[in-house]
Amino acid sequence: MKNIVILISGAGSNMAAIVHAAQHDHWASRYGARVAAVISNKADARGLALARELGVPTDVLDHKAFTSREAFDAALMQRIDAFDAPGAPVLVLLAGFMRILTPQFVSHYDARLVNIHPSLLPAFAGLNTHQRAIDAGCKVAGATVHRVTPELDHGPILAQAVVPVLPGDTAQTLAARVLTQEHLIYPQVIAGLLQKQL
Ligand code: GAR
Numbered sequence: 001m002k003n004i005v006i007l008i009s010g011a012g013s014n015m016a017a018i019v020h021a022a023q024h025d026h027w028a029s030r031y032g033a034r035v036a037a038v039i040s041n042k043a044d045a046r047g048l049a050l051a052r053e054l055g056v057p058t059d060v061l062d063h064k065a066f067t068s069r070e071a072f073d074a075a076l077m078q079r080i081d082a083f084d085a086p087g088a089p090v091l092v093l094l095a096g097f098m099r100i101l102t103p104q105f106v107s108h109y110d111a112r113l114v115n116i117h118p119s120l121l122p123a124f125a126g127l128n129t130h131q132r133a134i135d136a137g138c139k140v141a142g143a144t145v146h147r148v149t150p151e152l153d154h155g156p157i158l159a160q161a162v163v164p165v166l167p168g169d170t171a172q173t174l175a176a177r178v179l180t181q182e183h184l185i186y187p188q189v190i191a192g193l194l195q196k197q198l
Contacts, residue, residue: 003036003083003090007097012047014095014116014186019054021187031194036083073105103150113148116186118178125153130171141165141174143182145189159185
């Protein structure tokens with residue numbers, strides 16, 4: 001069984017979309033894959049309760065308990081690698097995981113590490129993507145699913161979704177429009193990777 005571990009820091013709506021897809025589209029029988037765990041760096045992440053409701057085991061690793069980024073990432077790798085199976089290395093999905101990752105973490109998972117970012121990369125890497133798109137007068141915005149490289153919000157693009165920026169949009173209304181598309185493309189990309197045996 002190929003294990004998928006999803007890392008979150010907040011609401012977990014992308015995580016839930018992936019778990020729903022895994023359950024409804026029978027990833028276990030179709031691809032031999034399952035969402036094995038959801039891990040958060042924040043104990044109060046709303047997505048943790050959501051994951052448990054969906055029947056997925058959860059874990060918390062509080063980054064504040066570590067004195068360095070390297071120490072936290074090393075401990076996180078250990079937790080994740082507990083799900084490694086012979087011949088089926090764990091797939092790690094960042095879903096609103098608001099941490100900058102060390103090069104060691106990124107190279108350890110390499111092609112097995114995937115992220116979703118709420119902009120049309122390479123535009124608007126980093127934070128406040130929606131407000132920055134509105135301020136720049138963009139007529140379209142969107143989201144990107146990409147492989148992760150050591151540089152923040154960079155890496156080979158796997159899928160993008162485009163939405164219009166409408167007159168009167170706020171960061172909140174635009175974020176909500178983008179999020180509906182995130183929920184479609186992220187599970188699609190993962191299903192595609194599983195189909196290709198990653
Ligand atoms: C999503 O919009 C995701 O693209 C973004 O955080 C939100 C998490 O929502 N990720 C980043 O900004 C990463 N740089 P969710 O917790 O409901 O999935």
